[in-house]
Amino acid sequence: MATKADSPGTPSRLVSGRYPPPGTDTVADRIRARRGARGLTPLDANLLHFPAMAGGYNDLLGALRTGGKLPGDVRELMILRIAALNKAAFEWIQHEKIGRAEGLTTGQLYVIRDTATPLPPMPGVLSSLQSIALQFTDAVTHGLNFTIELGQKYKEELRRWGASDAEVEDLYVEASMVVAGYNMVSRFLVATDVNGLTGKEVPWPLERHEHNIQVPSYKPESSTHSIHTIALKQSPATEWLVFANSLLTNWQMWSWVVPYFLDGGFNYDSAGNDIRANSRRPYNLILHSQRGHGTSGLPAKPSDEDSRQTTVPLLSQDIHHLLTSPEIRAIIDSDGVSADLLKPIHSIIGVSQGGAAALAFAGTNNGNTKSVIACDTSAKTPGGNKAAWAERVRLVYGDGDVSDSKGQDYAASVGMKALSDVTVPRWFPSGSPLSSEREAFMKDMVSKTDVQGFVAGAEALGDFDLVSGPHPLYESQVEHVLLLAGSLDGGGKVGQGLKKLKEEWVLKGATQGRTSPIEYTEIQGSGHLPMVDQPERFCEEVGKWLSGF
The missing domain is CATH 3.40.50.1820 (Alpha/Beta hydrolase fold, catalytic domain)
Structure with a gap:
């Protein structure tokens, strides 16, 4: 049972959590010393089911949080991105306020939380070091989709930030360990239902309705x-x-x-x-x-003279x-x-x-x-645009008829992809600086548009x-x-x-x-x-x- 000095939160649905009274457990006392006024947290209580691990965890996370030299905003950006990617709501809740204290803005936190939009974000929202740190975090967290080239880019941004050649390697190792360590944290949080938050949505950094x-x-x-x-x-x-x-x-x-x-x-x-x-x-x-x-x-289609x-x-x-x-x-x-x-x-x-x-x-x-x-x-x-829109509708349906199931099936399985392949290059012709990541994102968005929604919109724009x-x-x-x-x-x-x-x-x-x-x-x-x-x-x-x- 938690003492008055601890912060037990909502019970886990998987493990009971252990809160040894002060003075009865050396590992728990060391964790309390690091936590300060908060005492043992729900995360600590779950870790204390494996005391040897809890002690090592306390030392590791203490070093990552307070023993390194990475800029605080970059460290917290990487931790928060891991929380968003791995759906670790507890991790986000604990670190959003730290991230804000380190200078992260609401817009920057939104970029970090938004895992659906391809990276990198547009210039000017994040610093170049923050941007490469975000890409690095994604690459190491998602299927280890990591390349030596990306690691070299991260080191170069650390050098531009002002680190010496010797410091660059130290900071790079620290960044790698922050990402690896907090991936471990997020997975433990989710697997043991810390604070009862497994399956809960990771918060956004503002009211989102x-x-x-x-x-x-x-x-x-x-x-x-x-x-x-x-x-x-x-x-x-x-x-x-x-x-x-x-x-x-x-x-x-x-x-x-x-x-x-x-x-x-x-x-x-x-x-x-x-x-x-x-x-x-x-x-x-x-x-x-x-x-x-x-x-x-x-x-549904209206019954008046304009049936659009x-x-x-x-x-x-x-x-x-x-x-x-x-x-x-x-x-x-x-x-x-x-x-x-x-x-x-x-x-x-x-x-x-x-x-x-x-x-x-x-x-x-x-x-x-x-x-x-x-x-x-x-x-x-x-x-001439009315005819152009009609031609695009014909491309979507191929040889099928708009009104029969064969035409509908073709449009959904083949036609919208074909439309995407011709539309996105037309939208972004030669000279447009569209990146390959954004091109793929937009093609996917176009191809997944509802067929009837497209046809209805084409009819609207055609007249x-x-x-x-x-x-x-x-x-x-x-x-x-x-x-x-x-x-x-x-x-x-x-x-x-x-x-x-x-x-x-x-x-x-x-x-x-x-x-x-x-x-x-x-x-x-x-x-x-x-x-x-x-x-x-x-x-x-x-x-x-x-x-x-």
Whole structure:
């Protein structure tokens, strides 16, 4: 039984744990001396079932935690990454506060916790030493997918950090032992259910809310499908950004830029200097997968004259409905759900299909957003695009028919992979700096898109016009608008189209009394998704623009 000097926590479901009274067990007393005021922890109690190991463990972990010379932020980064990879919630809980004390930011902790997004992260979020340490940890932890080249890169970064040649090898051995030792720790934590946390989700470094929000489509009074939504909240007082994905992707396409917006800026400049003391403007974030993408649902076909399951105005309507849903309002409104209007969102940010949805949202905005950022998109279907989308649908179905099971089976097993193989190179043409890791990630995302979700989105993009219709774009009352394109997208035609849109919007908006500017910017050398192939340039441009109001 634990004494008053110990911290027993929740009992393990596998072993009882041992808490020898002070003065009755030399090993336990040595552990208490290292732990200080906490006394024996649930981890120590499980280890004390094997006293000889508990004593050796105490010496080993004491040396790794306090006896080395690695920078504290790098040591804790590696430990926390192991906790995330090995699903060791206890390890994360114990070390997140230590990591923050060593200087790790919320955005950096998010990178560490996010094991689904391929490494490396974009430049400026982590230091070059932190980045290589993260890659090293993954390589040693996951199937020993390690190379001598990676070890040499780690040593080179230690040298750049300021270590002498003799110190480099010592620090490299220390880093190797930290990763090896804490892999042992994480596996013991999970195998013996320390603090009853085996099977529990590893925490995130901020409030993370995940919902499948039921929304209506054709009839506002009835729900027809769900929208998979992730809300990342740091503070009730922090402003919100909402992100809308492209066709053939899901919310994860934004993963490389999320840490930047959580921290409100870069942590290191291009020369590697620490700039975390600079002025910051962090944000809360809402990410969602548009209907028919990721795990978001697709409504049944309507019975009216427009039988499409997706249109651009309906995508905009989905954003409105998820923002005004009880689930999201309870997160955004500091006083919970109320009868008042939702607090204004700082910006709706969309790309491609999501960019068109953002423009449609601007056309119908009733004060719910201060700004809109529309990337690599247009305000209406460009000439010839309807036929191009129809051709892509035919590629997916091969010789099969859209309506029969043979065509559906082919599309799911072969067609979407074929579409991925031609789409990703078109999105990121020659000159785009897309890495092989990100290319593979995006191809996998495209190929796993629901077939019907793709077809519905293609039909939406093949026939839409936001310039005319019931909510003309040029009459929008959204105060701030940024149009953005990668210079390589469509051979430059997408950027040219957005420049023309800006010019027409400025002229026609003036006749509606619009005084605030419509701005355009271009990411040189980027393709269709600048937030994927050059996320650092995307963040630089968008972050600077958002900070202006």
